[in-house]
Amino acid sequence: MKLALKPATLIKRYKRFLTDITLPSGEETTIHCANTGAMTGCATPGNTVWYSTSDNAKRKYPFSWEISIDENNHHICVNTIRANQLVEEALLAGAIKPLAGFTQLKREVKYGSENSKIDFLLEYADAPDTYVEVKSVTLLENNQGYFPDAVTTRGQKHLRELIEMAQQGKQAVLLFAVLHSGINSVQAAAHVDPAYAELLQQAKASGVKIFAYQAIFSNNTDHFEIAIKSPISVKVAE
DSSP: EOOOOOEEEEEEEEETEEEEOOOEEEEEEEEEEOOOOOTTTTTTEEEEEEEOOOTTTTTTTTTTEEEEEEETOOOOEOHHHHHHHHHHHHHHHHHGGGGGTTTTEEEEETTTTTTEEEEEEOOOSSOOOOEEEEEEEEEEETEEEEEOOOOOOHHHHHHHHHHHHHHOOEEEEEEEEETTTTTOOEEOTTTOOOOHHHHHHHHHHHHHHHEEEEEEEOOOOSOOEEEEEEEEEEOOOO
């Protein structure tokens, strides 16, 4: 994925969706933040942020926060909308080997008894359909990556739905899209959302396949490139 971005300095994030920044000219402005999580470690005042510009004249805030660079020079894609886009690119390119070979990819398909929508339904010629739920990982603490960064009842529901699919004999996959260059392994954040951590254990025991793939960042002269490429380990307590 190529993104035309411009740099600024973070002042503060507030009201969940708003962020104040200082442009290189010294002007202060407000940009949109498409991330409803706690963004722990991703929103420290003074950090460099990179933002995109929308050409939609109806938008109140034309700039969108895309990438944060922390004090350790880790690159973090904070725009959670990008997770599914990056995973779809990787799936179509065959970069996620355990899921390669599908004949059709469908997005946002309704499924499950709790009326959810799966991020991707992959259809295969000689294998069962595969239900793929994507989660964006950006929380790094003590050299360990975690999900979630805040209590997520929605994420808990998605795990229950995946467990249901696996119990019905279908292929169910939880794919952690790791959008933080400093994260090399992922585990459930039991200290943040113990219910999610317990459900993740149940999911693994029920046959849900759990993968994590890390994003690679490249800062070029006039754009950023981000791609999901590298599998990393997922630690799930037994």
